[in-house]
Structures are given as C-alpha cells and as structure tokens.
Amino acid sequence: MRLRNKPWAVELVKDHPESVLDRPDPEVKIDWTSRFSKPEQPLEIEVGSGKGHFITTLAEQHPERNFVAVELQITAAGIILRTKLEKRLDNLQILCADAAALDSFFAPNSTNVIYLNFSDPWPKTRHEKRRLTYQSFLQRYEKVLMADGHLEFKTDNAGLFAYSLKSMNNYGMHFDFVSVDLHHEVEEIVAQNVETEYEHKFAAQGNPIYALHADFGVK
Numbered sequence: 491m492r493l494r495n496k497p498w499a500v501e502l503v504k505d506h507p508e509s510v511l512d513r514p515d516p517e518v519k520i521d522w523t524s525r526f527s528k529p530e531q532p533l534e535i536e537v538g539s540g541k542g543h544f545i546t547t548l549a550e551q552h553p554e555r556n557f558v559a560v561e562l563q564i565t566a567a568g569i570i571l572r573t574k575l576e577k578r579l580d581n582l583q584i585l586c587a588d589a590a591a592l593d594s595f596f597a598p599n600s601t602n603v604i605y606l607n608f609s610d611p612w613p614k615t616r617h618e619k620r621r622l623t624y625q626s627f628l629q630r631y632e633k634v635l636m637a638d639g640h641l642e643f644k645t646d647n648a649g650l651f652a653y654s655l656k657s658m659n660n661y662g663m664h665f666d667f668v669s670v671d672l673h674h675e676v677e678e679i680v681a682q683n684v685e686t687e688y689e690h691k692f693a694a695q696g697n698p699i700y701a702l703h704a705d706f707g708v709k
C-alpha cells in the first residue's frame with residue numbers, strides 16, 4: 491500500500507516527537523522506558539501498521555499493555571498519530587522506520603507479541619527477501635521477542651500464507667493456532683479478533699482471512 495503524501499500528516503509527525511520516532515538512527519539505542527508513562531507494562535509491536543486501525547483499537551482496549559506501531563510511510567505514521575491524539579492513547583508509540591532494522595530499535599527479549607497484518611505479499615521470487623516472513627525477518631523477531639513471546643500473522647493472500655507457513659516451519663517455529671478462515675472460526679475466536687483496514691475490505695469482498703500464531707520455542 492503506497493499512500494499519497496499528505497502534508498498535514500508530515501507536519502503533525504514533526505510537531506510530536508514525544509509520540510513518533512521519525513526514521514531514528516539505528517546506531518542509537520532507543521530508551522522506550524522514557525517514552526511510556528507505564529514502562530513496566532508488557533510491550534507489543536505491530537510491523538506495517540498502515541493507517542493503524544488495528545493497533546489503535548488494541549491500545550484502547552488494553553491500557554494495561556504498551557504498543558509500538560512500526561510503519562515505513564510517514565503519511566501512515568501521521569494518520570496513526572492523529573488517532574492516538576484523538577483517543578489519548580498514552581500506551582501507544584509510533585516508530586516510522588523500516589522493520590529490517592527491528593533488532594536495532596528494540597532490545598533483545600523485550601517484546602511479548604509481534605503482529606504482522608496483511609503484509610505486502612511481494613509475489614515475485616526475486617523479491618522474496620522483502621517479505622516480512624522471510625528468514626532474515628524471523629531472525630529479528632526471534633531476537634526481540636521474550637522467551638515466552640509469540641508472533642501473530644493475518645493475511646488474505648493465500649500465496650503469502652503458504653510461503654509464511656513454510657518459512658516459519660523451516661525456521662523451526664511452533665504453531666499454536668492456524669486458520670484458513672478466521673472469520674468463520676468458533677464464536678470466541680471471532681469475537682476476540684480485531685480487524686485491520688485491509689481485513690475489513692477483503693472480508694467484505696468475501697475473501698477468507700488466513701491467520702496463525704507461532705512461537706520460537708525454548709530459547
């Protein structure tokens with residue numbers, strides 16, 4: 491998803507350095523404890539948040555957890571920031587950066603959950619390394635996640651889902667939950683699901699939503 495540049499969003503990001511880290515130097519360690527009012531709370535990260543419906547909804551539902559939206563595009567970061575400010579979400583920070591350097595931005599064993607939602611599929615084989623479930627990304631997630639942490643992944647793209655299952659399996663990950671039709675699982679699972687913008691759109695078109703939860707086993 492490439493968003494058209496919105497000057498107001500860029501300005502808003504510039505005006506709120508306390509809420510958004512805009513393309514920080516990966517060589518400089520980020521002190522997340524100074525950026526959250528309750529730093530002792532568990533930390534959850536979404537990689538590729540888009541306009542942020544998922545992460546802002548979770549942050550609103552769970553004030554007892556801290557969240558970071560990691561998003562490459564500054565316009566998307568500005569849109570997430572607008573919602574954060576409107577809803578006064580003290581427990582949400584925004585990191586405008588490439589997740590390829592995730593392990594420079596977060597300390598080892600610091601994160602409870604990483605969410606990947608409707609990641610760009612990069613269907614061409616020559617672009618495999620850009621997929622957020624390629625092994626080099628899995629290595630970074632493994633570093634940053636705590637021993638009992640886990641990854642949650644959702645997509646409408648059957649090809650990316652099949653690729654991700656294979657990539658995670660080859661990496662030695664364990665699957666706690668796999669669904670090829672998340673929106674038609676038992677009521678308890680459907681009720682807990684927080685939709686993303688893409689999910690809302692594709693599910694409305696009748697597409698099945700694929701989902702999995704996986705962990706890296708004992709470290």
Ligand code: SAM
Pocket residue numbers: 491537538539540541542560561562563566587588589590607608609610686687688689
């Ligand atoms: N998660 C949202 C949803 O489900 O509606 C947005 C999905 S959109 C297809 C993918 C998003 O991931 C885009 O906003 C894109 O800028 C972001 N993205 C892609 N690669 C990224 C990377 N390496 N680091 C951070 N964000 C990335």
